[in-house]
Amino acid sequence: MSSSIAGKWYLILGMQMMWHVSLLYAQSAFTGTVKDAQTHLALYPATVQNRTAGVYALTNPDGSFAVVARPGDTIWIAFLGYETDTLVMTQNIAHHPVEIDLKPMTHSLQPVVVHGGLNPYQMDSIQRMQLFGAYLSRARQPLAGTYTPSGFGIVLSPFTYFSHKQRNLRKFRRMFEAYERAEREKYYQNLKLQLLADKYNPQRIMEITGLRGDSLQAFLHTMQPDTSFLLQAPQDAVDMYIRQQYQKFLHQKKSNR
Known part of the structure; x- marks a missing residue:
């Protein structure tokens, strides 16, 4: 009886190992570069989010990126001040790096429009927090510790996480905060000019x-x-x-x- 139970236990373990191996091979690296659609210059650090799997990555200074994905996953690619692009992972994409061109936003905040007690700047700011909040929370994580969090792009080692990825995250946080300040100042300056023009x-x-x-x-x-x-x-x-x-x-x- 004990040998039968042990055999079943080993069978279950073997099946679990095969499942994990098959899952590993089912995943692949979605790779490519993110550039400005007009100038073709690299956008850094742009954000690449696998919304299906809940994993994230940032581009490198040359615009390159790599994030874990499998066919059917939905990917969001975004950069501050640019229109967000969305694509669905395919087998073809999994085997070939892609170049993603993002277009600069052309809309301007109209100070006279208010929705639900929020002005246009506040509404846009909330949308940016929803889009980039995962990166900001990771950028605030302390650099002490020995464990590399799972689910953030392709993590090669604790050394890579603590140096390269954290450097990109800190840069993104600084860029985000500067962008928020500039957008806030621009909106309220426009509001001031609008009030002057009305009176x-x-x-x-x-x-x-x-x-x-x-x-x-x-x-x-x-x-x-x-x-x-x-x-x-x-x-x-x-x-x-x-x-x-x-x-x-x-x-x-x-x-x-």
């Missing part, structure tokens, strides 16, 4: 003063209000300012004759 614009000045053509242009040039005043003052105060400046403008025109 003090040629159409409104023309309606209040009747000025047109060269006279209107001269008024806009010589009677420009202080920016801080425009941002803080309500519209009726701005309209009063326009009327007051219009009287000064007329007086200056008479004095120059």
Whole structure:
């Protein structure tokens, strides 16, 4: 009886080993390079995510990458400020490196649009966190320890993980934080300009003063209000300012004759 049980146990172990070996061979390295579609320059560090298997990789300075994948897996390729590309792993791709060209984003944030209490910058920022959050969390992991986390691209050794991959992750985190700051500043600067344009614009000045053509242009040039005043003052105060400046403008025109 004991020999029969032992035989069954060895059979199960053998089947498990065969399953693991077959799984290993079923996986392959999805490799290639990520470049700018317009300049054809390498994008570094771009992110390559196997969304099906939950594994991730970053490109090297030359744009090259390698991530574990099997046929049917969905791969996301992304870079800050570029449109995300998606492809499905195939047998053909598994045997040939691919070149992926990402296109720069062309949309601009419109400051007047607000959805669910969030402005366009906040909505885009949330989407970036959803797309790149896995990389940011790994970039914050301490460099101490002896174990290499599984599931992050193709890990060759602890030395490779602690040097090459962590260096790329730290670079990506710095790039992400700088991009976020720039996008935030750009949005709020655009919002400020939009507020200024809404309160003090040629159409409104023309309606209040009747000025047109060269006279209107001269008024806009010589009677420009202080920016801080425009941002803080309500519209009726701005309209009063326009009327007051219009009287000064007329007086200056008479004095120059």
